[in-house]
Amino acid sequence: MxxxxxxxxxxxxxxxxxxxxxxxxxxxxxxxxxxxxxxxxxxxxxxxxxxxxxxxxxxxxxxxxxxxxxxxxxxxxxxxxxxxxxxxxxxxxxxxxxxxxxxxxxxxxxxxxxxxxxxxxxxxxxxxxxxxxxxxxxxxxxxxxxxxxxxxxxxxxxxxxxxxxxxxxxxxxxxxxxxxxxxxxxxLPRPAASRNGGGYLRLLSDPVFMRYALSHACTLGALLVFVFGAPTVFTVVMGGGIADFITMQMSGIACFVVASNLAGTCARRFGAEPMILLGNVISAAGGVAMLGYALAGGTDPLGVTAIFLLFNIGLGLRGPPGFHRAVVASRGDDARGAALVIVAILLVTSLGTASVAPFIERGLVPLSAGAALIAVSGVLLLLLLPPLKHES
CATH class of the missing domain: 1.20.1250.20 (MFS general substrate transporter like domains)
Incomplete structure (x- = not known):
């Protein structure tokens, strides 16, 4: 801890x-x-x-x-x-x-x-x-x-x-x-004024910064899209109750808390980049597993909860080192960098939720498909965009 x-x-x-x-x-x-x-x-x-x-x-x-x-x-x-x-x-x-x-x-x-x-x-x-x-x-x-x-x-x-x-x-x-x-x-520490010109446009055109910002947004966005749709799926489609959703949420939060507090130690021991990639892969595995469970006709809220934990574990492991690397990648423009990361999370979550909403009454398949697509996109961004050259 x-x-x-x-x-x-x-x-x-x-x-x-x-x-x-x-x-x-x-x-x-x-x-x-x-x-x-x-x-x-x-x-x-x-x-x-x-x-x-x-x-x-x-x-x-x-x-x-x-x-x-x-x-x-x-x-x-x-x-x-x-x-x-x-x-x-x-x-x-x-x-x-x-x-x-x-x-x-x-x-x-x-x-x-x-x-x-x-x-x-x-x-x-x-x-x-x-x-x-x-x-x-x-x-x-x-x-x-x-x-x-x-x-x-x-x-x-x-x-x-x-x-x-x-x-x-x-x-x-x-x-x-x-x-x-x-x-x-x-x-409180006093950050120096930004040494870099270009403002938000410079960060948006920097593939290294965007690698960390967008992959983080995809990991958290996938989780939130699923959370926002889960109450309707549980209560309207799967025949469960709001207590099933609360159980899922509390279990997920517990796993996230444990994983995120281990993230610092793991990053120091194994390196930030491996932990970021591992977290994204675990999150994407959760999305793919949830979609497979849905396509197989799974309707047990406990089964959904068990798979949902992968989203939380993945976010917990990659979240702290990933956000830190995004701030480092802003190269002295910490405030603008942090702002863009959070705005990216809001945009991914909003667009994902809006895309799934018309199909939410069809149940777990469209919801898990949306979350899986977002989570897998996070892994692809990490693989396609360049990382920071040195550990910080």
Missing amino acids: TTTPSRHVGTFLLIVSGTVIGIAGTDLILPAVPGLPAALGGDLPRAQLVLASFTAGAAAGLLFFGELGARFDQRRLLAVSLLAYGSISLICSFSPSLDALIALRFLQGASGAAAAVFAPGLLRLLYGDGRAVGALGLLGSIESLVPALAPLVGLWLLGLWGWRASFDVLAALGFALAAITLLRHHH
């Missing part, structure tokens, strides 16, 4: 907390979404835009803060981001209509994106390249718990104080973390 040096624990927790409340902006709100039309007017399809708007805003915010972070002091930008996130979250709780909430959610998603952009580069500076992979693994482990735990907290808040409570909690956390960031900003 990865350990964090005691002198950096407070700084690490501050960085993690900033990324966690950004993720919680979706998962904490989920339980309240079905009741929003009754509270604010509108209908259920429009209520779903409360989630989509936040995601779109986050994508815009990633690119925005990636550009700012390459030019200005990321420590101050992080404090401003958290303060804006808290302020807009508070305003969201006073929304007079569903349309107003949808618009505010775009701003909320954009304002909270800084921590996700800055975290990989800050951790790299904090721990050095030798220990950064382990720190990224621990960060990913903590982040992976949010989709599992935040909806439960959101449901509890909804029952006690209504739909506004989750926004109030996000506001309070945003204000608190902004204050702590301002008080402890001298403990």
Whole structure:
């Protein structure tokens, strides 16, 4: 298990907390979404835009803060981001209509994106390249718990104080973390301004950077596409229940946490590149095995869960060293590099989910085919595009 040096624990927790409340902006709100039309007017399809708007805003915010972070002091930008996130979250709780909430959610998603952009580069500076992979693994482990735990907290808040409570909690956390960031900003490492010209266009045209960014996006995207479609397949097509989906999710998260915390040690022992390729191959094997199981007529939720674990193990093993190598491959442009990796994940997931959606009522075959295609594409990208020339 990865350990964090005691002198950096407070700084690490501050960085993690900033990324966690950004993720919680979706998962904490989920339980309240079905009741929003009754509270604010509108209908259920429009209520779903409360989630989509936040995601779109986050994508815009990633690119925005990636550009700012390459030019200005990321420590101050992080404090401003958290303060804006808290302020807009508070305003969201006073929304007079569903349309107003949808618009505010775009701003909320954009304002909270800084921590996700800055975290990989800050951790790299904090721990050095030798220990950064382990720190990224621990960060990913903590982040992976949010989709599992935040909806439960959101449901509890909804029952006690209504739909506004989750926004109030996000506001309070945003204000608190902004204050702590301002008080402890001298403990955060200060990344140098980007030394490279060309901005995003330079990174997008660099095959070495794109190798790591797109292969990572394919591995995580394949997992998320399957997760997004699994509830419908389990409950509507396979005759199971939502408890089957929860079992699958919790089992997958447990495997991911173990694998991602082993990734740093394994990368130091065997090298980053072998671990990245191994993780992608395991993920692709999971996709192909799931498709084979579906074509064979498999309908047992436990069988699906067992195969699904391969997606999580593969992502856990390749995620930390792969993301670290993407940041290294940005060649001093850490903020823009991290932003593009996360935007690539969002795009792959969105396009994959949209492509599978028209066929989701046909069951496991189209869902597993989509996930397998994405995962196998990640392996092909690793084999076809050039790697970094030296281990970092």
